[in-house]
Amino acid sequence: MTNPLVMFLSRRDDLSTDEIAALDALTLNSQDYAAGTAMIRQGDRPTSSILVLEGLAARAHYLADGKRMISALHVPGDYVDLHSLLLxxxxxxxxxxxDCRVALTAHPEVRRVTERLPHLGRLLWLAxxxxxxxHRxxxxxxxxxxxxxxxxxxLCEMYIRLDIVGLAKDYSYRLAITQIDLADMxxxxxxxxxRTLQDLRATGMVSWVGSTVSIKDWDGLRELAQFEDAYLNLNKRAR
Amino acid sequence: MTNPLVMFLSRRDDLSTDEIAALDALTLNSQDYAAGTAMIRQGDRPTSSILVLEGLAARAHYLADGKRMISALHVPGDYVDLHSLLLxxxxxxxxxxxDCRVALTAHPEVRRVTERLPHLGRLLWLAxxxxxxxHRxxxxxxxxxxxxxxxxxxLCEMYIRLDIVGLAKDYSYRLAITQIDLADMxxxxxxxxxRTLQDLRATGMVSWVGSTVSIKDWDGLRELAQFEDAYLNLNKRAR
DNA sequence: CGTAAGCTTGAATAAAATCAAGCTTTGTGG
DNA sequence: CCACAAAGCTTGATTTTATTCAAGCTTACG
Structure with a gap:
């Protein structure tokens, strides 16, 4: 099983064997969270960083009146709180x-790696x-x-992000989220x-049956979404 | 005249004299941009990073139908494209x-500083x-x-951010933006x-005359906005 | 087989955009 | 110093969009 963080980063720059070994070392301790449970709560001061290995995680903000907003959806290979190292x-x-499987790494260890391997540190910064x-x-x-x-x-963004970590095939991917989650995103x-989902299905560009999304007309969907992938920095170059 | 970046960072952590000197060195070359002009254009591959010294700058995204969205407003002390170092x-x-005055620093120089002074590098990452x-x-x-x-x-966020760099006084600050800009934010x-601005004025919590914003009732405004400043990381601690 | 949870629908209400003016301020040139 | 654009601000009326409310339906699962 390939380390999704390695896939995420090596899509953007070449990694040395040393760097890959360091990344693998960061993902040793894994832990499971059932769907619906919180990995981190507002007010926490985490002492380790969490990397998603399997499943989908969301950043959820709750307002006083009970409304929820999801500001980000995280897929395997994403650090959900690398910045808690700094924040x-x-x-x-x-x-x-x-249901999620994540890797936990104590902050001091993350920091040590970034100081020992500055180029890898820059790639984590890049992430x-x-x-x-x-977000923008x-x-x-x-x-x-x-x-x-x-x-x-x-749906375009999710396709690209999941494809990078090997979780899409033939313009199809699993997206096991509810319409409630989608509304909050x-x-x-x-x-x-x-109703919007019905309109989208009616265009014939996408089918979303059960938890499987299939993009039938990528070019059409891209145009409808004005989706430009530049913001995801998909080019491999020295950083 | 104090370096606003030093003010921004030293609010979050103590800076050594060495680090302050390095930051001052990063802000040597200044340049001016008139209101309405672009500092960086979509598609550019900047080779230096831009720090705002005076004025307000916005990240502007244009859609196919001509609509504009502003995803961030930057004040003095903000790097508007530190990440272009990586992206x-x-x-x-x-x-x-x-009208803006900015400082330009060539990327290799920024990178050199982050490698020579890892703690300062982390603070730039923090920024x-x-x-x-x-964004969230x-x-x-x-x-x-x-x-x-x-x-x-x-308006709460702007007050805090401007206050940190010494640009607010007695809950008042200059905000020389048009309602068009505000709409796009x-x-x-x-x-x-x-109309919303009129409603806000009618609460008596804020006056906005010409380009001066005065918050008359900070607690009331905070509550209306559900403004919690935690996301701005205002505590000074070792990072 | 029953029960949640999630999905779908229609009708009524509320919120926001659009359209079309008129007004006010600011800066500029005669 | 005044006239006059131009840019920005404000207003009312209308149309469009989205929410809310209230059901009924479907599906997965214990």
């Missing part, structure tokens, strides 16, 4: 949307800046795209998500 | 919303993770807050921004 305190929850770039893409979609285009954009009501 | 290509513009945290706060506001609360949240139409 004070979590201002949101990280929740397992599906957090890609997170920020994804979500902001644009939330602020200025129609629900239909927004949903298409989301798109900033819409569940009813509207349901 | 491929800009996927958006950075525009001067007001980019704070950017990501602000904007996502939550866009997705699940009323326009009124969203606007209140924005909140994801609303200009007409609706105008």
């Amino acid at each position: 004070d305190q979590m201002d949101h929850d990280v929740t397992a949307l599906t 957090t800046t890609i997170d920020a770039a994804m 893409a979500w902001i644009v979609a939330l602020g200025r795209m129609s629900p239909l285009s927004h949903m298409a954009h989301f 798109l900033g819409l009501s569940v009813v509207h998500v349901n | 491929d290509q800009m996927d958006h513009d950075v525009t001067a919303l007001t 980019t993770t704070i950017d990501a945290a602000m 706060a904007w996502i939550v506001a866009l997705g699940r807050m009323s326009p009124l609360s969203h606007m209140a949240h924005f 909140l994801g609303l139409s200009v007409v609706h921004v105008n």
Whole structure:
């Protein structure tokens, strides 16, 4: 079983054997979380960093009136709180949307690796800046795209991200999330998500049956979503 | 004149004299941009990083139909493209919303500093993770807050961020942006921004006359906005 | 086989965008 | 110093979009 973090990073730059060994060492302790449980809670001060190995995790923010917003969806190979190495305190929850297997690494060990292997440290920094770039893409979609285009954009992004870590095949991937989760990612009501999803299906560009998404017309979906993958930094180059 | 980046970072951790000297060296070459001009364009591959010294800069994304969305507003002390050190290509513009003075530092020089002073390197990493945290706060506001609360949240955030770099006094600060800019940050139409602004003024919590914002009732505004400053990492501690 | 949880539908209501003016301020040139 | 653009701000009316409310339906699973 390949380390998804290695897949994520080696898509962006070449890794030395030394660096790969260091990454593998970071993913030794694994732990499971059942769907619906919180890995990290608002207010926590984590002392280790969590890397998703299997499953889907979400950053969930709760408002005073009980509303929930999901600001990011994390797939295998994503560090959900690498930045907790630097940050004070979590201002949101990280929740397992599906059953998850994660790797835990104590912060001092992460720090040691970044100091011993500065190039690898830069790549971990890169991973957090890609997170920020994804956040910006979500902001644009939330602020200025129609629900239909927004949903298409989301499905395009998920396809690319899952493909990178080997979890997509023939433009199909598993996405075991509910319409409630989707509503909290798109900033819409569940009813509207349901109707928008029907509109999207009606275009024939996507089928989403059970938990399997199949993109039937990638070019059409890309255009509908105005999806440009530049923000995901998919080119392999020295960083 | 104090270096705003030093103010930004030393609010979060103690800086050694060596580190302060290195930061000052990074801000030697300054350059001006008139309001409305682009510092960086989508598609650019910058070879130096830009730090805002004076003025306000925005990350602007343009959609096919001409719509604009602003995903971040940058104030003095903010690096607008520190990550371009790591990233491929800009996927958006950075525009001067007001007249700006910025500092330019060639990437190799930035990289050299981060390798020579790893702690300072971590603080620059921290700066980019704070950017990501602000993005998440904007996502939550866009997705699940009323326009009124969203606007209140924005004004709270601006107050704190400007205060840190010495640009706020007595809960007042200059914010020389148009309602068009504001609309593109909140994801609303200009007409609706105008009406929401009137509602906000009517609460008496804020006055915004000309380009001066004065918060009359900080606690009230904070509550309306559900503003929690944890995401800005204002505590000074070893990172 | 029964029961949640999640999905779907229709109708009513609320929120926001759009359209189309008019108004105000600011800066500029005669 | 005044006139006059141009940019930005404000307003009312209308249309579109999305939410809310209230059911009924479907599916997975113990």
